Amino acid sequence: MKDIVHTDGAPEAVGAYSQATTNGDLVFTAGQIPLTPDGDLLGDAPIAEQTERALDNLVAVLDEAGAEPTDVLKTTVFLADIDDFDEMNEAYAGYFGESPPARSAVQAGALPKGVGVEIEAVAVVE
Numbered sequence: 714m715k716d717i718v719h720t721d722g723a724p725e726a727v728g729a730y731s732q733a734t735t736n737g738d739l740v741f742t743a744g745q746i747p748l749t750p751d752g753d754l755l756g757d758a759p760i761a762e763q764t765e766r767a768l769d770n771l772v773a774v775l776d777e778a779g780a781e782p783t784d785v786l787k788t789t790v791f792l793a794d795i796d797d798f799d800e801m802n803e804a805y806a807g808y809f810g811e812s813p814p815a816r817s818a819v820q821a822g823a824l825p826k827g828v829g830v831e832i833e834a835v836a837v838v839e
């Protein structure tokens with residue numbers, strides 16, 4: 714059975730989706746963008762800062778679902794510009810410890826609200 718995850722520790726959805734869904738031990742997060750929980754958009758900030766904001770949101774959503782960053786099996790990182798890969802990667806590296814999840818990083822061309830990065834995750838609660 715699908716359950717909906719919601720937390721005030723991450724921004725409200727900007728469209729017709731849930732912050733995350735779960736089914737049993739599985740957690741699927743929505744793509745997190747650099748919005749603060751209060752709704753302030755950081756779309757013009759450096760990619761490192763945007764990445765940290767998106768990942769802080771992701772961690773808050775995972776926490777609400779009962780998952781730790783170490784429970785994440787796979788992330789997908791969407792970049793508006795793949796030339797931002799190195800800066801994103803450096804900021805990202807601090808979040809998942811010694812055994813980071815599998816990851817795909819792709820240039821999406823354009824992202825909601827004109828942001829530079831969006832990150833989603835799949836986790837299994839241990």
Ligand SMILES: C=C(N)C(=O)O
Nearest residue numbers: 728730743744746825
């Ligand atoms: C920001 C999103 N995750 C969306 O628009 O689907």
